[in-house]
Amino acid sequence: MARQKDKGPKPVEIAVAGVLTLLLGLVGGGLFLALQPIKEVREPVSEDEREFGAVYYVRGRSGTQEHQTWQVKKEAVNSAISGEFEVVEQELNLWAANDFRHIEDSGGGFVHIQPSTPSFRIADSELQAALPLEWNIFGLNRKIQSQARGTFERRGGVYTFSPDRVYIGACPVPRVFGLADYFVNKVVAAFEVTPEFRDGWSQIEELSLDGETLRFVIP
Secondary structure, eight states: OOOOOOOOOOHHHHHHHHHHHHHHHHHHHHHHHHTSOOEEESSOOOTTTOOTTOOEEEOOOOOOGGGTTHHHHHHHHHTTOOEEEEEEHHHHHHHHHHHTTOBOOOOBTTEEEEEOOOEEEEETTEEEEEEEEEEEETTEEEEEEEEEEEEEEEETTEEEEEEEEEEETTEEOOOGGGHHHHHHHHHHTTBOOOHHHHHHHTTOOEEEEETTEEEEEEO
16 A cells, blocks of 8 residues: 655644744844843943944942932831922932842742842933843853833822833843833842832822932822
């Protein structure tokens, strides 16, 4: 009896293979970009001076003795003290250096993400939050600089940071399917926030970014 002629792969098998190939390509490309070094600069680079394809990171300014006022403004939030307040990036960075140390592993399973102390920058009515992340994937450790830039939105009666650009290394994290928000929320959840601060933050009635200043109002 003649052997039945092989009809080749079915359309479904071809489709599945195509999807898997695409996913592997995206993951591989994302890992490649994430591992590429980003360029740290002190001041923004003009469009004419930018290198093609390069991702830049402008470090926020460190605070001095005159910026110890962050403690007063933190207490204003903790105690929900009525008033209008202004915060500059130097105060935010002193606050981060002093308070954002108690962190826990935000990963699980074979992938662990360990954040370090964040750095903030406020410019052009936008907040940049930068954070070195130590990734442990299947026992392989690598520290990668990440950054998110955006503004604040009021959601459910509480102001929340809403990024419009997120990078892990030189790899942009898309906003589709909420990926950028998910990543930012995952990292933020690794930091300890006291109940007093969380309750006080929920009392903020107005919050805006104006030039190089963050302004908020507690009624």
